[in-house]
Amino acid sequence: ALGEQFLREIRPFVWRRHLDFAAVADIHSIKRQIYAHKGAKGAGATIALAGHDVKLGRGGIREIEFTAQVLQLIWGGRDPGLRDPTTLGALAALAAAGRIERRAAADLADAYVFLRNLEHRLQMVADRQTHRLPEDEAGLARIASFMGFASGEEFAAAFLGHLGRVERHYGNFFEAAPALTGTAATEAGGNLVFxxxxxxxxxxxxxxxxxxxxxxxxxxxxxxxxxxxxxxxxxxxxxxxxxxxxxxxxxxxxxxxxxxxxxxxxxxxxxxxxxxxxxxxxxxxxxxxxxxxxxxxxxxxxxxxxxxxxxxxxxxxxxxxxxxxxxxxxxxxxxxxx
Known part of the structure; x- marks a missing residue:
């Protein structure tokens, strides 16, 4: 009961009727800052299959979740029906309310299911929490088979297709902004999160x-x-x-x-x-x-x-x-x- 009361009291601060859009841009900038220092080369660059991070990498799970959650923050203060706590539920609600194109919502939902299934299988094979594809051909072939594909090439086509669609929709929602990398920081690599x-x-x-x-x-x-x-x-x-x-x-x-x-x-x-x-x-x-x-x-x-x-x-x-x-x-x- 006490927990429910607390959630009720903070609801107006989470679901604000008049969202500070600069705050959304700030969140997006932080996302791009992390993204830039994990080795991303920018939209349009080739995504390497081997070793790709299905959660934090380009076109990955985090970009789908980020898109859904930011759109919820923007519109959910005025429309309680958009406050679904699940990513798939949020995408469906946003599409039904006309806050996201149905094709985009379907692409993001399909990619989310595919990438979550892939993430779970990666962790089952490695017997630990990991989000990265194998670096070697044998490991990639094993994951491809585990995902139900007849060959590594078929798996690669499906995987990269999902990432490309997610990246395209993500870019459409959040307009291009200046690169976040400086020469010295880029050479150093790693995170810059504060x-x-x-x-x-x-x-x-x-x-x-x-x-x-x-x-x-x-x-x-x-x-x-x-x-x-x-x-x-x-x-x-x-x-x-x-x-x-x-x-x-x-x-x-x-x-x-x-x-x-x-x-x-x-x-x-x-x-x-x-x-x-x-x-x-x-x-x-x-x-x-x-x-x-x-x-x-x-x-x-x-x-x-x-x-x-x-x-x-x-x-x-x-x-x-x-x-x-x-x-x-x-x-x-x-x-x-x-």
């Missing part, structure tokens, strides 16, 4: 490979940004931009002589800004600008301290940098000082 309250071990390992000496402090700093502790990141739009920028931002600071120190200087600047949307939007539109700012903060401690205490000086730096992007000249740090 949700929750504890450090993600894979993220810590990625930060270490990128060159950060104290991954725990870096992760804590970034979580504070995502939680809106600085005024500059308290708006939904600022956090959305921050999430999209994070791999590239970390990559830019990882290329400095002392990545931890350079990022800490950026934190000091960010903490004292009254708002962050304008600066983060500039970084999003001009990745080279982010590299320049990171370079200045990494190489000029006195200027970094000045910028942290003078918002007008930061505005001057950003304006000057934007005007010079693409030109032969560089940014003269002294020009930003009064």
């Amino acid at each position: 949700t929750g309250v504890e450090d993600d071990p894979e993220t810590s390992a990625t930060l270490k490979r990128m060159g950060f000496a104290d991954p725990g402090s870096v992760a804590a700093m970034i979580r504070a940004w995502h939680h809106g502790r600085p005024r500059a990141t308290r708006s939904a739009r600022a956090r959305e931009l921050l999430t999209e920028l994070m791999p590239g931002l970390l990559g830019a600071f990882a290329r400095q002589f002392n990545p931890d120190q350079a990022l800490a200087r950026f934190d000091a600047v960010l903490t004292r800004l009254p708002a962050g949307v304008q600066m983060l939007s500039l970084f999003r539109r001009n990745p080279a600008l982010l590299d320049r700012v990171a370079g200045i903060l990494g190489a000029a401690p006195e200027l970094a301290n000045h910028l942290a205490h003078n918002a007008a000086a930061l505005d001057g730096l950003l304006a000057g940098s934007v005007s010079q992007l693409g030109g032969a000249g560089g940014v003269d740090p002294s020009a930003c000082l009064p």
Whole structure:
């Protein structure tokens, strides 16, 4: 009884009549951030059969669940009939309500059943929790037979067909956005996830490979940004931009002589800004600008301290940098000082 009462009380906070669409975009950005750092090459690239992760990989189970759940969040606050807790039930309800095309719902449902069956068989064969296809031909042939296919080629065609349809529908629901990978982050590989309250071990390992000496402090700093502790990141739009920028931002600071120190200087600047949307939007539109700012903060401690205490000086730096992007000249740090 107490549990049911709790669920009733939190229902308005889960199923909101007027959803913050920026929050949905932020969730999508986090999804793409995880996706990018698990080795995805982007829509249209060839999906490798061997070793593919049927749960987290492109066109996989998570993309189907994510699509259904986000559409439920968008429309479920006004239509209680869409609040089915199961993925297949949610897809059927969304199609019946006209919130998703019936063909798309059918494709996603068929793929979900296929991939769940495949996932279960992979775990039965391996006798452990796994979501990856075998790497070798013999292992793939065994799974193909277990799934009821006469040959590995037939299995591959069916499997890749499902992934392709899921990826296409997923892309239709969530319009293409800028790539989330920065050069240093891409080379390092692994996760860059800063949700929750504890450090993600894979993220810590990625930060270490990128060159950060104290991954725990870096992760804590970034979580504070995502939680809106600085005024500059308290708006939904600022956090959305921050999430999209994070791999590239970390990559830019990882290329400095002392990545931890350079990022800490950026934190000091960010903490004292009254708002962050304008600066983060500039970084999003001009990745080279982010590299320049990171370079200045990494190489000029006195200027970094000045910028942290003078918002007008930061505005001057950003304006000057934007005007010079693409030109032969560089940014003269002294020009930003009064």
